[in-house]
Amino acid sequence: MEDFDVFTNEINFTKPLFKNILNKYVYEAPPTPNGPNYQSGRKLMAEECLAVNDDVGCAFHLSEASAASLRAMAVYRDEQSKSAADKLYKIKSYIKPVQDLVDAHPVPKTEAKLLNLLSDGTDISRDLEKFSIKDEEPFYRTYLKFSKENNVDNFQKILKEFPKEWTVVQLTVPYNPNENLKPLNEYRTDVTSLFLCTYTNDYQDDSVIPPITVHIPANITKEGEKPLFTELYSLLDENYKTIDNAQFLNNKRLVQNYWSRREDIDLRMKSVINVMDKEWLGGWGCLLTGKLIDKTLKEKVIKLVDTTISDWGFIRLTQKQRVLLYNLIESCPVLQSQQIKTCIRRILTEYGNSEDVRQVLNPECGSCTKEFKFLNELCLKCLSKSFEKLHHFSLVDGIRAFSQAVMQIKDNDELKKAKRHPVILIVDEMLDTFPWETLPILNQHPVSRMENIHFLYYLYKIHEKKICDGYFNAKCDVGRYVINPEKNLDRMENRMTSFVQYWCPAWSGHVGELPSPNDFISHLTQADIFLYCGHGDGCQLGAGGVERARGGALCVLAGCGSVREAAPAPRAPPAAAHHMLHIAGCPMVVGMLWEVTDLEVDKVISTLLSLFVPSEAPVAWANVGKAKWSHGVLDTSVEQKSPVTPERSLLRAICQARGSTGYIMIASSVVARGLPVKGI
Structure with a gap:
């Protein structure tokens, strides 16, 4: 191999050879490549493009470096569902390339008689036509795959198709060789910089201006301080232990200690957000804002x-x-x-x-x-x-x-104070735990997250007819819910059941019982809005995978870590409930990034739904007396205060709902994943 030094046991690649190897890897990737390795190759290619001022190429490779394994899973699930509907689908998929080959190389007339003789009078073209796949695959599904269709030209074409109101920004961690050497718990804190790439921006409307990428130092700390990543994961571990041990509190001293620790964790999260804003992003936070x-x-x-x-x-x-x-x-x-x-x-x-x-x-x-x-x-x-x-x-x-x-x-x-159009953040799995939405520069903006540009395009094309002015127009007529299916959160059950019965009496669902898998899938398929209140994300209740649900439900998952991305092994890709729901076509999933407590979450979720969902309730939810809410009792005889203005933009309603809790750990845990949604 070029420049190999046998005495040092190291390989020094010259620049052309390095680029050739990268090109060969990323452009000759197998149909279902190893996700983490594919992402690593694309990140390296992005750096090479940025070094020669090729911002378009850099942005394209960064887009390919996000959630690659999820794309492979979506393609696999799609193949499975087609095979389940048509037993001959697999055979037909193998025949199609043969048909394409036959069409591309027609048999000369001089050889036609010989071919018919060898085939005993069988018309091969007619038989292939009999088993051919008639439907042409839509481009938004093709782009999910790893093929020649994934190129710079199609990437730019997709960006031009998105609603002009959207600001689409991707945050990506550069390639780190320690991913191949260390366990996840070690290399996840080994981050020194990030790429911030604006795909569409208020000043990039003209097709002449391509996506723009900036390279920002990250994890910067002062002497004596913990690195930002280390501090975040440390306080999340402490948060989990504190909440998990709350069930064992049996005396006044332990209870006081519990609240003291909660306050300490809250202060530490405020400090993390402050460092992100002041010493990390700094002025580059301007690239995260929405269009005026x-x-x-x-x-x-x-x-x-x-x-x-x-x-x-x-x-x-x-x-x-x-x-x-x-x-x-x-x-x-x-x-x-x-x-x-x-x-x-x-x-x-x-x-x-x-x-x-x-x-x-x-x-x-x-x-x-x-x-x-x-x-x-x-x-x-x-x-x-x-x-x-x-x-x-x-x-x-x-x-x-x-x-x-x-x-x-x-x-x-x-x-x-100017109002802005929606911002869609595509956040690298290594950065996804950070509360980007609660940064001071973003906390009043309509912000949602997406896995990658491929899934953003996928959901956009599925629901294109329902999207107007950059928002998915959602109905709120049909509501379904599952509340406390494990029967061990009685006070939460009282609170959320009383809220739903008061604010959305026409909704139906399951309270204090496990729905059958078919019922759970039916709820997701039939509902305009689906509410889950319990432990985790609840998707385990749809045995066999919630991807088989087909509908346009807005999902609100009010459980601990309900939209958290969790990687189960050192190099395994992260998995999350919203991944499966997006594959199923759900336009939006609202949930929690980490462990939360039920009372504070109940405040946030009830406020969110009361702002977003129209109701004929006599008293605005914000004015209802809640002294006995944990017992399921609401006081509607209170004096009517100033009127509460509904908020039909879900993302703006989330911004307001975060203010209903006094705990930054609860407020910053609430994120929206999917298309911007507006009620109709």
Whole structure:
């Protein structure tokens, strides 16, 4: 092998050979590749594309590097369901390639007689036609697979098909070789950076502007502090132990200790969110925000940035730098001044054209060279001098120019409080445990998560006729529920049963009993809204797999870790209830990221449903007396307070519902996975 040194037992790949190996692996992958290995290859390819300023190629490979095993599972389940419906399906699927071969190479007339003689008068084409598969597979199903259809052109085509209201952003952890060497519990904290890729953005409407990727340092900590990943997993373990041991509390001292630990865990989660916001994402949080509904505000931002660029003569700024500046200036009312200045510096120095920098670079520091891969490998001194040579004024002046632009809208309350269209986050499995939705820059935005671009497209095409203005139009007429099926959460049963009977009396379901698997699947198939209140996600009740349910139910799973992604082994892909429900076609699943307590969750879920589901109840749920709610008793004779405004956007209703609990651990655990939903 090339450059193999027998004395060091190491292989040093030259750059062309490295790229050839990567290309061979990712483009000649088997029909059902090993998910983690496939993802690793794609992440490496994304880095190679980013190094040569190929943002489109980088975004495509990052899109392929997300939840690959789930795609394989969806394809497998689809094949199983087709085989169950048609016993000859497998045979037909093997015949189809033969038919394609026959059609592509017609038999010459001179050989037709000989062929008929050998086949004893049998018309092969007619027999193949008899067993052929008539239905053409829709493209959204084909794109789930690992085939030649997964390419840059089709990727860009899909992005253009999405509703123009959506902001689609992917957060990805770079390839880490320790994934092949260490157990999951060790390498899951071994993260030093992440890729933030905006597929669609308020300033990328024009087809000329491709997806944009930035490389952000992560897991940054001050001296004496725990790394952020270590702290998050540590407090989640503590949260689990605290809640799990609550059943053994038998005296006042233990009870007081329990509440003290709960408060401590809450403070630690607030600290995690604060570090994510201030010291991790910083100004790059601007790329997570949704598109402005009021387009005049967007036009003001563009005019301000463009005027600054022309007045100061930023002659070598790339289109990518412009878009990054648009986003940053737009979000400056909710960012700190230091975050903004740091981000401006990085945009001006690290996201220009690397070839331009390489031509003017004259390293004087002794550590930088022209052989860099990414601009952030250069020291600030070399970056500053290169900037000055390109633009003919200093980096300090460049930062000052945009800082002055920031001051013109920094205190703009209209921009700060402006309503926005939905944000869809595609979150890497290594980052999925973090409470992104409760970041200060996002906590009032309509935000949902999706597994990957493939499943987002899959759900979008399935429900395309019901999607208007970027929202899935959901009915709330038919409701089904399963409450306390294991019969060991009596107070939760009293609370949620009394709520459903008061607010949604037309709904039906099972209370304090196990539904049969067929009943559970029927609930998912028939309902507009399905509510589960119990331990976990409840999908184990649909024995044989909930993927066989076919419907458009909005699922609310109010159990511990109901939408948590759990990897069962060191290299096994994560599995979760919402994966199966999305395969079944459910447009939205709302649930919890980790262990929660029933009273606080009951507050959040009842508030959410009362905001989203219309009701003829005489008193708004927020005004109902709940002193004896745990006994199933509601007081509707209370004085009517100020009217409560319904919220037909589910994602906005979730933002409001989080405020019904005083515990950040409960509020931040609630996430939505799927298409943005609006009630009709």
